[in-house]
Amino acid sequence: xxxxxxxxxQVFFFLLLCARCSAQxxxxxxxxxxxxxxxxxxxxxxxGDTDKQYELTKKMxxxxxxxxxxxxxxxxxxxxxFSFLQSIKEVTGYILFAVNxxxxxxxxxxxxxxxxxxxxxxxxxxxxxxxxxxGQHGLQELGLTHLTEILDGGVxxxxxxxxxxxxxxxxxxxxxxxxxxxxxxxxxxxxxxxVCAPQCNGRCFxxxxxxxxxxxxxxxxxxxxxSDCFACKNFNNSGSCVAQCPQTVxxxxxTFKMEPNPNAKYQYxxxxxxxxxxxxxxxxxxxxxxxxxxxxxxxxNGVKRCExxxxxxxxxxxxxxxxxxxxxxxxxxxxxxxxxxxQGSLDFLVTGIKGDSYKNIPALDPEKLxxxxxxxxxxxxxxxxxxxxxxxxxxxxxxxHTIQGRxxxxxYSLLLVKIESLTSLGLHSLQKINDGIVYISGNKNLCYxxxxxxxxxxxxxxxxxxxxxxxxxxxxxxxDECAKENHVCDPLCSSDGCWGPGPAQCVSxxxxxxxxxxxxxxxxxxxxxxxxxxxxxxxxxxxAQCKVQEGKETCRGPGADQCVACASxxxxxxxxxxxxxGLMGGxxxxxxxxxxRGRCEQCHINCTQG
Ligand SMILES: *[C@@H]1O[C@H](CO)[C@@H](O)[C@H](O)[C@H]1NC(C)=O
Ligand SMILES: *[C@@H]1O[C@H](CO)[C@@H](O)[C@H](O)[C@H]1NC(C)=O
Ligand SMILES: *[C@@H]1O[C@H](CO)[C@@H](O)[C@H](O)[C@H]1NC(C)=O
Ligand SMILES: *[C@@H]1O[C@H](CO)[C@@H](O)[C@H](O)[C@H]1NC(C)=O
Ligand SMILES: *[C@@H]1O[C@H](CO)[C@@H](O)[C@H](O)[C@H]1NC(C)=O
Ligand SMILES: *[C@@H]1O[C@H](CO)[C@@H](O)[C@H](O)[C@H]1NC(C)=O
Numbered sequence: 001x002x003x004x005x006x007x008x009x010q011v012f013f014f015l016l017l018c019a020r021c022s023a024q025x026x027x028x029x030x031x032x033x034x035x036x037x038x039x040x041x042x043x044x045x046x047x048g049d050t051d052k053q054y055e056l057t058k059k060m061x062x063x064x065x066x067x068x069x070x071x072x073x074x075x076x077x078x079x080x081x082f083s084f085l086q087s088i089k090e091v092t093g094y095i096l097f098a099v100n101x102x103x104x105x106x107x108x109x110x111x112x113x114x115x116x117x118x119x120x121x122x123x124x125x126x127x128x129x130x131x132x133x134x135g136q137h138g139l140q141e142l143g144l145t146h147l148t149e150i151l152d153g154g155v156x157x158x159x160x161x162x163x164x165x166x167x168x169x170x171x172x173x174x175x176x177x178x179x180x181x182x183x184x185x186x187x188x189x190x191x192x193x194x195v196c197a198p199q200c201n202g203r204c205f206x207x208x209x210x211x212x213x214x215x216x217x218x219x220x221x222x223x224x225x226x227s228d229c230f231a232c233k234n235f236n237n238s239g240s241c242v243a244q245c246p247q248t249v250x251x252x253x254x255t256f257k258m259e260p261n262p263n264a265k266y267q268y269x270x271x272x273x274x275x276x277x278x279x280x281x282x283x284x285x286x287x288x289x290x291x292x293x294x295x296x297x298x299x300x301n302g303v304k305r306c307e308x309x310x311x312x313x314x315x316x317x318x319x320x321x322x323x324x325x326x327x328x329x330x331x332x333x334x335x336x337x338x339x340x341x342x343q344g345s346l347d348f349l350v351t352g353i354k355g356d357s358y359k360n361i362p363a364l365d366p367e368k369l370x371x372x373x374x375x376x377x378x379x380x381x382x383x384x385x386x387x388x389x390x391x392x393x394x395x396x397x398x399x400x401h402t403i404q405g406r407x408x409x410x411x412y413s414l415l416l417v418k419i420e421s422l423t424s425l426g427l428h429s430l431q432k433i434n435d436g437i438v439y440i441s442g443n444k445n446l447c448y449x450x451x452x453x454x455x456x457x458x459x460x461x462x463x464x465x466x467x468x469x470x471x472x473x474x475x476x477x478x479x480d481e482c483a484k485e486n487h488v489c490d491p492l493c494s495s496d497g498c499w500g501p502g503p504a505q506c507v508s509x510x511x512x513x514x515x516x517x518x519x520x521x522x523x524x525x526x527x528x529x530x531x532x533x534x535x536x537x538x539x540x541x542x543x544a545q546c547k548v549q550e551g552k553e554t555c556r557g558p559g560a561d562q563c564v565a566c567a568s569x570x571x572x573x574x575x576x577x578x579x580x581x582g583l584m585g586g587x588x589x590x591x592x593x594x595x596x597r598g599r600c601e602q603c604h605i606n607c608t609q610g
Contacts, residue, residue: 034236034271037061039069039093043119050075058084067091068269070117076100078137090231092269093117094153098128101137103162108145111219112231114270115152115177122181124153130160138162147174149203149219149231154180176202216241237265237272245272248285251583251590253602256572258583281306312340312374319344319380321409327352330364336371345380345409346372353386364388369396376400376429380407381436387419393426393500400427405435418442423487424500425449428516433458438471447482449473451489451497452507492518514539530554532562545575571600581610 037060054076061067062084070093073082078101085106092114097105105127115124131138139160155171157163171182196204200212205221205228213221217229218241225240232241248264251257265272268280268287276287281297282305291297291306296313298305317339320328328336329352336342355363366388376399384394405413413436416422422443438458440449454471482488489498493506503509509518512533522531522539530548531539532555542555546563556562559574566575571592579592579600591603591610603610 035063035065035087036068036269036271037064037066039067039091040072041070041093041117042072042074043096044074044098050077054080061085061088063087065089066269066271067093069093070096070119072096073100074098076102078102078132082106090114090270094119094124094126096126096128097130097139098126100130100139101132101135103137103139104141105139105143107147108143110144110147112149112151113147113153115150118153119156122154123156124150124175124180126156127160127163128156128158131162140164146230147219150175150177150180151218151233152177152180154182156181156183158183158185214241216243232270235267235270235272242272245285247584251580251585253585253590256574261584261586275303312338312376314340315374316341316343318342319378320347321345321380321383328364329353330355330362330368333364333368333371336375338374339371340374340376342375342378342380344378345383345407346378347383348386350386353388366390372396372400373398377402377404379404381405381409381413381415383409383412383415384419385415385417387421389421392421392423394422395426397427397430399429401429402432402434403430403436405433408436412437412439415439416441416443416446419446420444422446424505425452426500426505428499428505430457430499437469438473440471440473440476442475444475444477446476447485447487448489448498448500448505449476450479450482452499453496456496456507490518492520509537512537512539524553525551532556532558543575545577547575566598569594569598569600576600 039060057073061071065087067088067090069091071085071088071091072095074096075098076082080102082102083106086109088107089109090112091110093116095107095113096119113124118124119126127139127142140162142157142163154175154177171184175182196202197207197209197212199209201215203213203217203220204211205213205223210224212224214224214226214229216226216233217231218233219229219231221228221230226242227240229241234241234243235245236242237245245265245267246261246263248261248266249258250261252259263274264285265274266276266282266285266287268276273287276282280287280289281291282288282303283291283295284306288306294309294313295306296309298307315338317336318325319342320326320332321344325332327347327349351359351361353364355361369388369391373396375397378400382397382400382403387394403413409415413433416425416439418441420443423445424447438454440446443449450473458469458471477487487501490501490503490506492503492510494508494510496507498507499505503518504516506518512519512522513536514522514531519539522533523529524531524533528548530542530546532542532553533539540558543558543560543563545560545567546555547565547567548554549565553564555564560576561573563575567577569576569579571579579594580590581592583590589608591607592600593603593610595601
């Protein structure tokens with residue numbers, strides 16, 4: 001299997017998850033012009049009500065041209081009319097006809113079975129047991145007169161006792177997968193179809209060697225062009241068969257950059273569409289019905305696409321503090337898995353941490369509190385009145401960035417009361433408390449909290465303050481006692497203080513910061529990996545294509561066009577490892593070559609290989 005077909009199968013996998021199961025006709029320039037239906041995946045487990053089954057089947061396939069899935073017909077009586085199957089030209093999964101009594105399969109226009117899913121893991125076409133058990137009727141004729149290609153999987157035609165007028169077919173010609181199983185038993189005789197010249201790869205429109213189909217065709221053709229195919233091996237782009245739909249990014253000759261292609265199309269099954277159908281989203285260059293895990297759906301300029309979350313995918317969760325959910329406890333802790341935002345407050349009461357025998361809730365395993373490491377925001381307040389004795393800080397909230405304080409606890413947005421095990425807060429990501437007062441009281445061993453510039457944290461919210469926000473901090477460890485035991489901020493911290501020991505716990509840095517840790521200097525002039533500093537004095541790596549020069553600055557920003565000098569070649573303002581070669585551009589494929597000074601120059605327009 002090639003990477004491409006695997007990719008296509010992935011797309012089909014998503015398509016098959018789609019729950020909409022009626023035939024639909026898409027119209028206009030934006031959606032596919034071909035009628036597509038989803039098919040079924042019942043295998044042999046059909047329901048007993050054949051009237052209902054027949055009506056559903058008729059509704060699904062009437063007018064359908066491409067079945068994006070499997071075509072399954074089973075247990076149908078001889079009186080049923082299946083002429084509505086005539087419109088079908090292509091099935092992307094398998095075809096299963098089993099235990100039916102009607103006499104002919106009216107699939108006269110079917111050209112291709114793709115076999116992206118297979119029956120019994122091996123058959124793209126299965127025709128089995130089609131006769132009436134206590135009567136005369138049964139399948140007599142396979143109407144597959146135009147079927148010329150099965151791209152994956154084999155064929156099983158067994159126990160159809162009346163099937164003596166089979167289209168006389170050499171299945172080995174049709175089946176493309178050489179290792180496919182072909183099982184034909186208890187049916188009629190066989191014959192061979194038109195044989196192509198050997199050059200033609202099995203697809204032709206005449207016996208002559210010059211009468212081969214285009215390489216992108218499947219199921220035969222009417223002429224030599226990519227627009228003459230009966231069906232496409234890969235994708236149908238407005239009637240032409242192509243290996244790839246028009247790409248989403250192309251090379252811009254003027255800016256020397258890969259840029260969004262205004263004429264891009266997306267893969268929707270085997271069709272290229274300029275917009276995914278309703279209920280589908282763009283993932284990379286395909287239409288899918290669900291974004292993969294660790295991606296989230298975003299809408300930009302009216303186009304819904306999947307984008308990587310970059311860390312945790314957003315997930316809002318209900319907080320605590322309501323009568324039936326007073327505290328975080330062993331019974332509800334799992335509801336906080338993967339939450340990034342708490343819609344409400346978080347309360348930690350003794351009945352939650354130590355357990356509540358009255359309600360039959362056991363003590364909370366301290367390890368479980370690590371679920372809160374994904375939380376970035378709390379919309380109301382954080383109220384800690386009990387905490388496991390084994391934990392000396394609140395580092396399970398290491399990603400907590402904002403407490404909004406929309407609803408307060410008696411005016412407070414952060415409360416820490418009588419937690420003897422606490423020696424430091426460890427809330428090193430906390431940047432904003434938008435409203436409410438900070439209350440830290442009776443934590444006998446707590447240090448560092450009194451170094452924190454609370455004004456800075458309370459004022460960095462966008463809303464102007466409306467209440468007296470002086471923090472209420474009392475009866476914790478005295479500042480001089482903390483200092484005596486060297487519980488003081490790291491020298492790399494600024495005067496804004498710190499949440500705990502070490503350069504990773506600073507509220508802000510004296511000089512520079514790299515990945516949340518304060519550092520003395522970025523690697524501007526020395527070292528193997530060079531850096532630049534952002535406006536907020538964060539050290540960031542230079543682009544890998546920048547040239548590292550001893551004692552000299554390497555870059556002014558993150559881009560390949562912000563290097564002081566290039567490590568190898570240069571294309572316009574960008575440092576590159578090789579010149580653009582065979583990239584799709586607006587007016588065709590682009591080839592460039594490096595000149596003596598290491599700059600990329602355009603090859604002559606007639607060059608096709610560089
Ligand atoms: C189907 O086959 C059975 C058993 O061979 C035979 O009795 C019956 O007449 C056949 N039906 C038709 C319509 O040919
Ligand atoms: C490709 O799609 C067009 C509609 O856009 C349809 O008319 C044509 O028959 C399809 N061609 C093939 C080879 O599937
Ligand atoms: C949490 O997220 C991880 C990674 O995205 C995922 O594998 C896991 O299934 C999620 N768990 C729950 C309960 O949502
Ligand atoms: C926070 O506490 C945990 C366990 O109690 C400890 O492993 C970690 O080093 C502490 N972090 C800081 C910054 O003190
Ligand atoms: C605390 O932060 C505020 C606002 O950022 C600032 O004006 C003030 O000087 C800071 N205090 C100290 C002691 O650094
Ligand atoms: C480039 O191709 C055009 C059209 O095929 C042709 O007329 C022209 O002579 C070619 N130029 C060179 C330099 O080969």
